[in-house]
Amino acid sequence: MGFAEDHLTPLVDEGLGNSAYLVDLGHGGALAVDAGRDLRTLHRAAARRGLTVAYAADTHLHADFLSGAVQLAHDEGATVLASAAGRRAFPHRAMADGDEVDLGGLTLRALATPGHTDEHLSFLLLDGARELGVFTGGSLIVGSAARTDLLGADRAEELARAQYRSLRRLTELPDATPVWPTHGAGSFCSAPPGAERTTTIGAQKRANPLLGAPDEDTFVRQLLGSLGSYPAYFDRLAEVNRRGPAILGADPGLPSLSIPSLSLPEVRRLMAEGAQLVDVRPVADFAAGHLPGALSNPLRDQFATWLGWLLPDDVPLVFVTGPGQDLAELTWQALKIGYERLAGHLPMASWVADGGEQQRVELITADRIAKEHAAEEYAVNESTAEDRMAKARPALRRPVLDIRQDAERAAGHIPGAVGIELGDLVARTADVPAGAIVHCGHGERAMTAASLLQRAGHKDVAVLAGGPADWARATGRPLVEGA
8 A cells, every 4th residue: 555545635625626635644643735724524534543733734825715724723733834935924834945844754845836826835745765745736737737827917927937847847756756736627726627636747747738848838828828717716815825814713703604594684684785695595496486686606516616706705695595505514615715704594485484575587408498499490491481581580599698618618519609607797797688598517507697697687587407418419419619
């Protein structure tokens, strides 16, 4: 059994697409690397092994989640290890390139690997002179390298060139060296899709297309050309991490993990004061009836991403919930990306019982669309030429709005669909045709989009229950690739 299988536990946040790591150092101590603010899985993993976290290392000032290092220092007395260049405003052991920390038998060596951020460090774990593995954070990741535009588009090329040099430095490690990245599939820090979250130096030298670039300029073009949009909240969290997130359980201003149930008068008062309504129920429940003005964001792994993309963090949030929903999970999802003004939740049943006004969204299946299209085409084909012209004028098919990411759309979209990413929709609701059928890959993001359109005054909005693949199957027609 190798070191990784015996001593290292990856802790994956599927929603944000990131991995933290817990390393058993022996003698009851542990190293945590890039732990997020939601420490539940880390605490469970440590408890199974009887470990206390003695060291908490952060590779960079994460833009996509709040660090849990300060919390580990408070709760368990962990020593925080982080880049000196990050100028963190809380007690930590500041490390520069080549600095080493004795972990009690094993050694952790800092490697300066700027690119994703200026102050980025990778951490090489050593047993004597033997490389056990390298924590690469947002530098070398499986099949790519993390994005370099988080400090502004004007610095993206400069940091891409730094990333090129950092990756070349990492590839000087032995081919057998395990690579333990933080960012992985699902991360908007620019990881490509795929199941693998860890790799080796040799595997990346063989398969990573960026490492196959013949020169620095080609590398830069490839990396910058792969960058898509990213959530708005990314621009806020690096500074929060530099200052140090508030300690949960010690700050009376932070919410309880069991947010209170709100009365109808309290909800109405909060709404009058500018609170945002977030309906966390499943898509079908929201479609059947919801509070006017509520944002649909079903509670799931990706909940935090869309909360942080679409809503400000400085207004109270009121969550509309269904029976049996996990309020602690809801709270952690918000807290891990810095949303702390959680006013409480309103059971939808309370609103319904009081006779509160409701809006609805039509859910349409791909099979229904296919049948309607077939009936329309049959009617046109069986009519006279004059009738065909008359029937063709009012658009036989409702307009379709594709709110997926541009890269998803390019991989295959419904012919004629209007493409507007969900993250851009608030600013572009006027560009959406009336009566549009909105779709994403499954339905959750599409319902979020429909709720935004309703808030902007759109009528007769519908959501496709499914995605383009369902449409293609039902209609027997191919999707269109490309922009």
